[in-house]
Amino acid sequence: MELASAIKARRSIRTFKKQDIPQETINELIEAALLAPSAGNVQSWAFVLVKEPDTKQALSKAALGQSPVAEASVVFVVCADEKRAQQSYGERGRTLYCIQDTAAATQNILLTACSLGLGTCWVGAFKEAEVRKIIKAPEEMRPVTMIPVGYPNEFPPARSRRPATEVVYHENF
Amino acid sequence: MELASAIKARRSIRTFKKQDIPQETINELIEAALLAPSAGNVQSWAFVLVKEPDTKQALSKAALGQSPVAEASVVFVVCADEKRAQQSYGERGRTLYCIQDTAAATQNILLTACSLGLGTCWVGAFKEAEVRKIIKAPEEMRPVTMIPVGYPNEFPPARSRRPATEVVYHENF
Numbered sequence: 001m002e003l004a005s006a007i008k009a010r011r012s013i014r015t016f017k018k019q020d021i022p023q024e025t026i027n028e029l030i031e032a033a034l035l036a037p038s039a040g041n042v043q044s045w046a047f048v049l050v051k052e053p054d055t056k057q058a059l060s061k062a063a064l065g066q067s068p069v070a071e072a073s074v075v076f077v078v079c080a081d082e083k084r085a086q087q088s089y090g091e092r093g094r095t096l097y098c099i100q101d102t103a104a105a106t107q108n109i110l111l112t113a114c115s116l117g118l119g120t121c122w123v124g125a126f127k128e129a130e131v132r133k134i135i136k137a138p139e140e141m142r143p144v145t146m147i148p149v150g151y152p153n154e155f156p157p158a159r160s161r162r163p164a165t166e167v168v169y170h171e172n173f
Numbered sequence: 174m175e176l177a178s179a180i181k182a183r184r185s186i187r188t189f190k191k192q193d194i195p196q197e198t199i200n201e202l203i204e205a206a207l208l209a210p211s212a213g214n215v216q217s218w219a220f221v222l223v224k225e226p227d228t229k230q231a232l233s234k235a236a237l238g239q240s241p242v243a244e245a246s247v248v249f250v251v252c253a254d255e256k257r258a259q260q261s262y263g264e265r266g267r268t269l270y271c272i273q274d275t276a277a278a279t280q281n282i283l284l285t286a287c288s289l290g291l292g293t294c295w296v297g298a299f300k301e302a303e304v305r306k307i308i309k310a311p312e313e314m315r316p317v318t319m320i321p322v323g324y325p326n327e328f329p330p331a332r333s334r335r336p337a338t339e340v341v342y343h344e345n346f
Binding site (some may be wrong): 001002003004006007008010012027028030031032034035036037039041043045046047048049050051052055089092095096097099100103104106107108110111112115122124125134135136137138141144145159160161162164167168169170171172173 | 174204209222225262270281283284288295311317318335341344346
């Protein structure tokens, strides 16, 4: 799919078909994630792929009951490697760069999924401590995003956007 | 350009030709940015487009002398609207979601620029207080990324990536 079409066609998909995703397709999502830019190419990230129904259920509960996390074929739990970012860039690395690195990787996954006919949803609202326990995250790995991925069972219209006149400035504010 | 090709072809470009970018092309970058996902579709972002040579020079100085910022045809200063994010989501909105929103928008700009034959570089290292002064940012607008954009004057090879075996886990760590 053309890049511009993927950017326009991407939606938050919250219901999925009960249909497995072939491993080669999942590999394409991983490849796209790993090609994201990162501060100093440090790649302060890790990805936990969850397919076990009980684990997805637990993650959904940690995400305040959000059903797409339980329903998805696979859930990417994207973690910021705070230690790695801090070692290279100190506090700015830990609180900013590894959040940005993982967000860029997440966006690559979302766009690539869309281009492959898959649906995703960027889930940011969850209890981090619970998610850490479920995925047995070492201390330095902060879960920052969950991405449920599956074949979409809904095709919602585009949501409105604030117009450029409201958010784009020239030279200064 | 195909999405997958754009993801693979994107590089950090640090030297640019002295060539202006047509406004319609800049508009495509803006459109791509505004279509990024954001927490609750709150779109806690703002974009300041800088073309004035003196201002680019000042931004470059604030970015520890990074020359692409001075050399670029246009510099996108991407700001996280902390107030907007906090109003919707409290502290998690202010310290996480608006960073992620702006990073997703940044990634859309980088990929779209690549697909249009433009070069970019994700600049994260700069003195925020100085950048705030230069772009006259209101208190709630935190500059989080600068994106110099121009026609590339270098074609660097791909940088290596940590392999999936090192950063991808199954079910848990």
